[in-house]
Amino acid sequence: MSVTGLPSVERTVASLSRFPGIGRKSAQRMVQFLLKKGGAEITNLIGALEQLRDRVCLCERCFNLAEDRLCWICSSTKRNHQLLCVLEEPSDLLAMERAGLFTGVYHVLGGRLSPLDGVGPGELHIAALEARLRNGTIQELIIATNPTVEGEVTGQYLAALATPFVSHITRLAYGLPMGGELEYLDESTLYQALAGRRDFNGPLAHTAD
Amino acid sequence: MSVTGLPSVERTVASLSRFPGIGRKSAQRMVQFLLKKGGAEITNLIGALEQLRDRVCLCERCFNLAEDRLCWICSSTKRNHQLLCVLEEPSDLLAMERAGLFTGVYHVLGGRLSPLDGVGPGELHIAALEARLRNGTIQELIIATNPTVEGEVTGQYLAALATPFVSHITRLAYGLPMGGELEYLDESTLYQALAGRRDFNGPLAHTAD
Numbered sequence: 001m002s003v004t005g006l007p008s009v010e011r012t013v014a015s016l017s018r019f020p021g022i023g024r025k026s027a028q029r030m031v032q033f034l035l036k037k038g039g040a041e042i043t044n045l046i047g048a049l050e051q052l053r054d055r056v057c058l059c060e061r062c063f064n065l066a067e068d069r070l071c072w073i074c075s076s077t078k079r080n081h082q083l084l085c086v087l088e089e090p091s092d093l094l095a096m097e098r099a100g101l102f103t104g105v106y107h108v109l110g111g112r113l114s115p116l117d118g119v120g121p122g123e124l125h126i127a128a129l130e131a132r133l134r135n136g137t138i139q140e141l142i143i144a145t146n147p148t149v150e151g152e153v154t155g156q157y158l159a160a161l162a163t164p165f166v167s168h169i170t171r172l173a174y175g176l177p178m179g180g181e182l183e184y185l186d187e188s189t190l191y192q193a194l195a196g197r198r199d200f201n202g203p204l205a206h207t208a209d
Numbered sequence: 210m211s212v213t214g215l216p217s218v219e220r221t222v223a224s225l226s227r228f229p230g231i232g233r234k235s236a237q238r239m240v241q242f243l244l245k246k247g248g249a250e251i252t253n254l255i256g257a258l259e260q261l262r263d264r265v266c267l268c269e270r271c272f273n274l275a276e277d278r279l280c281w282i283c284s285s286t287k288r289n290h291q292l293l294c295v296l297e298e299p300s301d302l303l304a305m306e307r308a309g310l311f312t313g314v315y316h317v318l319g320g321r322l323s324p325l326d327g328v329g330p331g332e333l334h335i336a337a338l339e340a341r342l343r344n345g346t347i348q349e350l351i352i353a354t355n356p357t358v359e360g361e362v363t364g365q366y367l368a369a370l371a372t373p374f375v376s377h378i379t380r381l382a383y384g385l386p387m388g389g390e391l392e393y394l395d396e397s398t399l400y401q402a403l404a405g406r407r408d409f410n411g412p413l414a415h416t417a418d
Contacts, residue, residue: 005281008260015257019239030228032300042262048224051217053251072214091241
């Protein structure tokens with residue numbers, strides 16, 4: 001038997017435990033917090049979740065999260081629509097936006113190629129990417145898939161796909177993560193950092209546009 | 210401007226950030242999890258929260274969390290209804306149940322006396338406690354308020370209140386927490402552990418009934 005004996009409490013604890021990084025104990029503390037705060041707090045959370053479920057969709061053009069037909073980046077006139085960055089997930093896009101350097105627009109694949117998991121080009125938003133490239137207005141395509149085996153393979157697939165349509169295809173630099181220590185870095189990162197070394201007095205970073 | 214630009218996402222992040230121990234980053238990860246899992250996952254969580262809000266009430270007798278008139282402990286015939294443990298919050302009760310030794314019933318105060326915060330006896334479930342004691346069936350009252358200044362004061366108040374009605378009034382032992390080290394213990398805990406020392410070959414713990 002559960003320790004509270006209340007099905008509604010246990011169901012909520014089970015629901016909250018499904019979140020990554022939230023264990024049973026944290027979920028119990030969260031439920032205690034809600035019960036202490038009372039009905040208004042729970043109603044407020046329910047309202048937020050209903051909006052999340054009912055309003056969030058994918059941008060028709062780039063497949064970023066959106067509440068309208070187009071996301072806030074695709075509908076912005078301040079972004080450079082000739083500069084396209086392709087990445088795996090909306091969360092990667094958010095990380096990119098937090099970095100603050102990029103002024104172009106995005107294309108979100110919705111995953112990476114992974115034949116073992118049955119994810120081929122048809123499962124990702126690749127046909128839509130090809131249509132955008134075929135259009136001919138993209139001057140630079142930045143491939144920003146994750147530095148994993150599958151992300152690499154996806155990047156190479158995209159580069160081959162884009163070659164007929166885009167003259168300038170780039171990828172994010174590999175190298176030392178800021179704040180890291182050489183002593184603790186894996187060999188392949190150090191290998192990439194050495195192979196990709198730059199002139200010491202050269203520019204710290206290209207501006208992305 | 211928020212980094213996602215989506216009011217529904219931001220509202221849910223704000224709602225989830227209200228939980229103790231959940232920061233903005235954790236809340237963002239939780240929202241990403243929900244959006245990745247899709248509408249059914251969110252609907253399931255909403256359903257659990259609605260049940261939590263609409264079904265959970267306080268037990269009429271002991272003020273523990275309940276879904277019926279009486280909680281699962283007050284309505285159990287396997288508990289000793291002559292042994293009463295009074296504590297501050299339902300979460301204290303759950304901790305007590307996890308310990309597994311106690312076979313009596315509870316009375317949950319709903320807080321502790323705190324004149325500075327405007328919490329007097331009228332703000333707690335003390336009148337209901339007095340009515341239960343006046344009834345005359347309680348053979349032992351265990352005072353299990355928290356070992357804080359306010360918890361102590363509340364305990365002393367309850368002991369004075371109970372004296373006319375209950376012959377046997379006890380409180381939880383103070384002393385070394387299991388797994389702790391003397392070196393790192395505060396003086397007042399060590400003081401209590403020394404003052405309350407027991408015969409080395411005596412019983413490890415009284416059974417509580």
